[in-house]
Amino acid sequence: MRRVVRPGRSTVAGDLHGDAVEIPSLDDGRALERAFAGTHAVLHLAGLAHAIPAPPEALYRAVNAAGTRRAATAAAAVGVRRFVLVSTIKVNGERTAGRPFESSDAPAPQDAYARSKLEAESALEQVASSTGMEWAVVRPPLVYGPGVRANFERLVRVVQHGWPLPLASIENRRTMVGVWNLADLLGRVLEHPGASGRVFLAGDDRPVSTPGLIRLIARALGRPARLLRCPVPWLEAAGRAAGRRELVARLVESLEVSTAAAAHELDWGPPVPVEQGVARTVHSMTAGNPA
Numbered sequence: 001m002r003r004v005v006r007p008g009r010s011t012v013a014g015d016l017h018g019d020a021v022e023i024p025s026l027d028d029g030r031a032l033e034r035a036f037a038g039t040h041a042v043l044h045l046a047g048l049a050h051a052i053p054a055p056p057e058a059l060y061r062a063v064n065a066a067g068t069r070r071a072a073t074a075a076a077a078v079g080v081r082r083f084v085l086v087s088t089i090k091v092n093g094e095r096t097a098g099r100p101f102e103s104s105d106a107p108a109p110q111d112a113y114a115r116s117k118l119e120a121e122s123a124l125e126q127v128a129s130s131t132g133m134e135w136a137v138v139r140p141p142l143v144y145g146p147g148v149r150a151n152f153e154r155l156v157r158v159v160q161h162g163w164p165l166p167l168a169s170i171e172n173r174r175t176m177v178g179v180w181n182l183a184d185l186l187g188r189v190l191e192h193p194g195a196s197g198r199v200f201l202a203g204d205d206r207p208v209s210t211p212g213l214i215r216l217i218a219r220a221l222g223r224p225a226r227l228l229r230c231p232v233p234w235l236e237a238a239g240r241a242a243g244r245r246e247l248v249a250r251l252v253e254s255l256e257v258s259t260a261a262a263a264h265e266l267d268w269g270p271p272v273p274v275e276q277g278v279a280r281t282v283h284s285m286t287a288g289n290p291a
Contacts, residue, residue, distance in 0.1 A: 040082070044071055044085045083135050088140065096256045140182055144281050148281060151251075156282055172252055177204055235251070
């Protein structure tokens with residue numbers, strides 16, 4: 001296994017099995033060709049994700065879309081058999097109502113990041129169709145595991161400190177994917193003959209509600225889940241007033257994902273149940289750091 005990393009990251013990558021090859025950027029097609037030479041498959045995870053303040057859309061497109069096109073072109077030039085792009089469930093949309101997203105659904109990206117990832121998917125398909133290289137796309141929802149940050153980490157810290165949360169009235173359904181399950185699916189997509197030319201959605205074995213996730217975190221910590229009831233419209237109004245509308249939306253809305261395509265085409269199912277994945281993640285975050 002070979003890892004292609006930014007300068008200064010080879011030591012981190014070298015801690016894992018395999019070699020690390022440094023390239024200056026996705027703009028350097030020759031460096032990409034040298035990095036990919038002699039490999040039969042490429043798993044492309046590089047890209048620009050969300051940042052504060054938000055980058056301009058042109059930068060998202062330059063890194064995510066144009067960068068994917070250059071990487072795919074370089075891979076095809078040196079005879080790579082299959083190129084797998086890790087995209088995002090945000091290509092499907094921001095929320096679900098009544099049924100989960102399917103891989104066959106029409107894309108409905110809502111922001112610059114998601115639009116750039118959809119453009120990256122299209123760029124890969126175009127390069128593959130003109131060169132004969134196989135391609136596949138995997139769209140994960142929120143990925144958690146050791147080292148997770150953002151909202152998942154904040155929830156763990158709140159529960160760890162015993163602070164009450166007014167979230168007991170939320171009845172949403174959100175699919176996440178543990179890093180173990182995502183890695184297992186990506187390994188299957190890299191090798192399985194039925195993966196070529198397909199889009200797959202990643203996810204754990206079942207969705208969880210926001211209060212359900214808090215209860216799983218509390219169980220892993222051996223703490224009570226201190227959940228208070230508050231009407232969801234009140235939470236949404238408070239989010240708008242505080243300028244945190246998007247944060248509250250992620251807490252109260254549903255985003256459910258179906259992995260039926262991976263089950264049917266690849267005979268795949270997530271090997272780590274969500275309860276176990278959340279517990280592993282919490283324990284990795286709190287080991288040696290009691291509240």
